[in-house]
Amino acid sequence: MSEPITHSAALQTEIRRRIAASGGWISFADFMQMALYAPGLGYYVAGAQKFGAAGDFVTAPEWTPLFARALARQVAEIMAMSAPRILEAGAGSGRLAVDLLRALEDAGLLPEDYGILELSPELAARQRQTLAREVPHLLARVHWLERLPERFSGLVLANEVLDAMPVHVVQWQEESILERGVTWGEDEKFQWQTRPATGRLRAEAERIGQECPLPPGYVNEISLLAPAWAATWGERLEKGCLLLIDYGFPRHELYHPDRDGGTLTCHYRQRAHADPFCLPGLQDISAHVDFTALIAAAHPAGLDLLGYADQARFLLNCGLLDDLAALADSSAYLKSASAVQKLIGPHEMGELFKVMALGKGIDTPLIGFLRGDKSHAL
Secondary structure, three states: HHHHHHHHHHHHHHHHHHHHHHOOOEEEEHHHHHHOOOEEEEEEEEOOOOOOOOOEEEEEOOOHHHHHHHHHHHHHHHHHHOOEEEEEEOOOOOOOHHHHHHHHHHOOOOOOEEEEEEHHHHHHHHHHHHHHHHHHHHHHHEEEOOOOOOEEEEEEEEEEOOHHOEEEEEEEEEOOOEEEEEOOOOOEEEEEEEEEEHHOOOOHHHHHHHOOOOOOEEEEOOHHHHHHHHHHHHHEEEEEEEEEEEEEHHHOOOOOOHOOOOOOEEOOOOOEEOOOOOOOOOOOOOEEEEEEHHHHHHOOOOOOEEEEEEEHHHHHOOHHHHHOOOOOOOOHHHHHHHHHHHHOOOOOOOOEEEEEEEEOOOOOOHHHOOOOHHHHOO
């Protein structure tokens, strides 16, 4: 048996133990939490290559440094209105941190410190290696955190973080709301099994059912963790902005009748599929973000909605095409033009990915949302 298969088998054993200890059933959120974050075994805390062409999927920073260069203009504006500090949540390979620091250095606008909130020791080590190799003179400005700071002013950046937070799977029936959880079947495989939804999950599912016309039997995901994470910054953020970049929709689009079956997506070796029970610990699992739920939780907690737009419009507002046009080398231009098309193309990342800004103490309109702001759609 190969080492990866042995690794996955070990995680399956741990999940089975959790199921047995819970009476034979766990929520999908618990399954997803273990599959991605179980100590030493989960996808994001084990040692396999995850990001880039050699990994399982490619994020925007890996396509081109022009992503960070455009983003840097919005980052610099927010720091100027709050404090010269950046906190990046879930920094992946460290590529975005490297390119963002370089762009800010070129502009003479470096932050006083760059914090990285990283739950995975393995990823934190890779991030240190990347920064030490590519921007060693800036490494002293970077520090790593294992938990949210009690107080913070400046920019909080989360690029493709919320989609990896565990979600519950819900089925709306005519007279009931069911939660689809996970059990271990007689065929020695993980299987779906439904139970009545309860507590906060049921309340949220009822709210969604009242707002969106869902046919009987409709299945989709609900995240309780992502809105709670956004809301907790209402107490911690003194002045500044959360910049959230991820794929997802406003609620009325996410819970559209045509999206029956949900949005769970798994990535393994550059291939996307929909089976979350395949090779636990070796594949990524994600779900689309409900951006309406984020502002619904964040606003009562004290955060203002400062902007919401497609990634394409946000990057264009921040000067992405100007950066592309400034490339003098023709081969570099052609390569970068292809990457830029992935970032802003309507059938690529341009419309599927959204950017949301939540802040406190900022009254000036942000450049990334000066044109094409879709806050009204939330």
